[in-house]
Amino acid sequence: MLPHFRRLVSIILLLAISSTLTFAQPFRCTSTATCDALVDYVSPNDTTLSAINTLFQVKNLLSILGANKLPLSTPSNFPVAAKRTIKIPFPCICNNLTGISNRQPNYTVVPGDYLYHIAAEVFAGLVTVQQIQEVNNIANASLISVGQKLWIPLPCSCDDVDGQKVLHYGYVVPAGSSVEGIAQQYNTSRDTLLRLNNLTSPNDLKADAILDVPLRACSSEVRNTSQDYPLLVPNGTYVFTANNCVRCNCEAANNWILQCESSSLINSSCRPVQCEGQENFYLGNTSFSGCNRRTCAYAGYNLQNILTTLDLQSTCPASSSIGLQGSRWNFLLISIHVMLICLPFLKRVAIFLM
Numbered sequence: 001m002l003p004h005f006r007r008l009v010s011i012i013l014l015l016a017i018s019s020t021l022t023f024a025q026p027f028r029c030t031s032t033a034t035c036d037a038l039v040d041y042v043s044p045n046d047t048t049l050s051a052i053n054t055l056f057q058v059k060n061l062l063s064i065l066g067a068n069k070l071p072l073s074t075p076s077n078f079p080v081a082a083k084r085t086i087k088i089p090f091p092c093i094c095n096n097l098t099g100i101s102n103r104q105p106n107y108t109v110v111p112g113d114y115l116y117h118i119a120a121e122v123f124a125g126l127v128t129v130q131q132i133q134e135v136n137n138i139a140n141a142s143l144i145s146v147g148q149k150l151w152i153p154l155p156c157s158c159d160d161v162d163g164q165k166v167l168h169y170g171y172v173v174p175a176g177s178s179v180e181g182i183a184q185q186y187n188t189s190r191d192t193l194l195r196l197n198n199l200t201s202p203n204d205l206k207a208d209a210i211l212d213v214p215l216r217a218c219s220s221e222v223r224n225t226s227q228d229y230p231l232l233v234p235n236g237t238y239v240f241t242a243n244n245c246v247r248c249n250c251e252a253a254n255n256w257i258l259q260c261e262s263s264s265l266i267n268s269s270c271r272p273v274q275c276e277g278q279e280n281f282y283l284g285n286t287s288f289s290g291c292n293r294r295t296c297a298y299a300g301y302n303l304q305n306i307l308t309t310l311d312l313q314s315t316c317p318a319s320s321s322i323g324l325q326g327s328r329w330n331f332l333l334i335s336i337h338v339m340l341i342c343l344p345f346l347k348r349v350a351i352f353l354m
């Protein structure tokens, strides 16, 4: 009798699991690239930013601050009340036509854990038990052991949308939302949201679903050979890149052009980055000559260098121009800096190579 009873209980449990966790459906991802993505975490308990940072293994707290439009001075023990939503930045990889977080976060199993608790409660339903089992090759969900590391596959995508590079944002739908409202809030269209999320009608939208919302990013000059390509920064947010030595932010009001500067002021291991051949002209500097604006823009980084490019833009009023107003010449530039991003970092690389 007892084994039957057990089986019955586990079937009931399984049904309960699949009915409460139907919303974490994977996002389509057909590209072969990796990219950055965002997902909403609705914290189940009172917690702090640094605890969230640790749980999701975000590379640094600055990334969370930037994604959430929080000031740089926010302390790491900043309290996050239960039910508050925090946007989590993470690296995305496409795998078998769906996008998942790239080998992170790794969650370490603690005594008393079981997969349903980890999926539904600790990670607030951003993944399903089945998805955790799949990527970690766990055949039997009850067989996990204390100390075991589990890769938690968060939903994401790297696909272009309507021919544009976008940042895919896993938006947790609040009760009472409409597809139109969300589209308007995030400056996209109803039809794009329906198509991306495989919804046949706006009425299919359900509270707590994780909706794939494409966020337009500022245009940048980052080369496709750079480690941070494509650097996708949506309106109102900022990121730190090039080993935290460059800070970039995006403002729609600024023509959707990414603005980057050296973070030497807040990190003394970073140095100002000079635009090559440009005396006293550094990354982020702008100068005017008549109505031509010259900017030293960020072009990516590699092991040794932070790359820049000189941007020229005409701000002439239409009448006085020869038809080039508002256009932006991306000069072939240019600059390979002998200046090292960071000596200690290179030393480590050198030791590693030896």
Ligand SMILES: *[C@@H]1O[C@H](CO)[C@@H](O)[C@H](O)[C@H]1NC(C)=O
Residues within 6 Å of the ligand: 096
């Ligand atoms: C890819 O996904 C399909 C459908 O979800 C599945 O049947 C197939 O086994 C997967 N292939 C790999 C290599 O994971």
Ligand SMILES: *[C@@H]1O[C@H](CO)[C@@H](O)[C@H](O)[C@H]1NC(C)=O
Residues within 6 Å of the ligand: 057, 103, 104, 105, 106, 149, 151
């Ligand atoms: C997570 O674990 C996997 C497999 O154990 C490993 O390949 C990966 O590098 C780890 N990721 C992080 C961010 O520690």
Ligand SMILES: *[C@@H]1O[C@H](CO)[C@@H](O)[C@H](O)[C@H]1NC(C)=O
Residues within 6 Å of the ligand: 044, 045, 121, 122, 123
């Ligand atoms: C939230 O609190 C409950 C009850 O104290 C606990 O079971 C659960 O693990 C906590 N969740 C997280 C993510 O800490």
Ligand SMILES: *[C@@H]1O[C@H](CO)[C@@H](O)[C@H](O)[C@H]1NC(C)=O
Residues within 6 Å of the ligand: 140, 141, 142, 143
């Ligand atoms: C999973 O493991 C548990 C505990 O060892 C065992 O009782 C159960 O029969 C296993 N289930 C399957 C489907 O193998």
Ligand SMILES: *[C@@H]1O[C@H](CO)[C@@H](O)[C@H](O)[C@H]1NC(C)=O
Residues within 6 Å of the ligand: 183, 184, 187, 188, 189
């Ligand atoms: C996005 O915003 C711009 C300016 O606010 C507006 O002109 C445009 O129509 C919006 N796009 C969509 C798809 O709503």
Ligand SMILES: *[C@@H]1O[C@H](CO)[C@@H](O)[C@H](O)[C@H]1NC(C)=O
Residues within 6 Å of the ligand: 028, 198
């Ligand atoms: C889209 O939804 C339909 C049913 O609504 C389903 O049959 C199909 O597999 C879904 N496609 C994807 C890519 O999820």
Ligand SMILES: *[C@@H]1O[C@H](CO)[C@@H](O)[C@H](O)[C@H]1NC(C)=O
Residues within 6 Å of the ligand: 224, 225
């Ligand atoms: C990278 O950019 C160069 C020139 O800008 C282009 O020729 C090349 O096809 C691009 N490569 C990829 C993989 O997109």
Ligand SMILES: *[C@@H]1O[C@H](CO)[C@@H](O)[C@H](O)[C@H]1NC(C)=O
Residues within 6 Å of the ligand: 186, 187, 235, 236, 251, 252, 253
């Ligand atoms: C960009 O963000 C600002 C606030 O950060 C907001 O006022 C503005 O409406 C946003 N613009 C678009 C087009 O999303």
Ligand SMILES: *[C@@H]1O[C@H](CO)[C@@H](O)[C@H](O)[C@H]1NC(C)=O
Residues within 6 Å of the ligand: 242, 243, 244, 245, 267, 268, 269, 270, 341, 342, 345
């Ligand atoms: C400061 O810059 C160094 C070198 O790039 C980097 O390793 C470190 O993480 C940065 N520190 C902070 C607090 O951003």
Ligand SMILES: *[C@@H]1O[C@H](CO)[C@@H](O)[C@H](O)[C@H]1NC(C)=O
Residues within 6 Å of the ligand: 261, 262, 272, 273, 281, 282, 283, 284, 285, 286
């Ligand atoms: C140019 O950039 C440097 C380094 O970031 C900065 O210290 C300086 O104030 C900037 N100059 C102007 C005129 O913006």
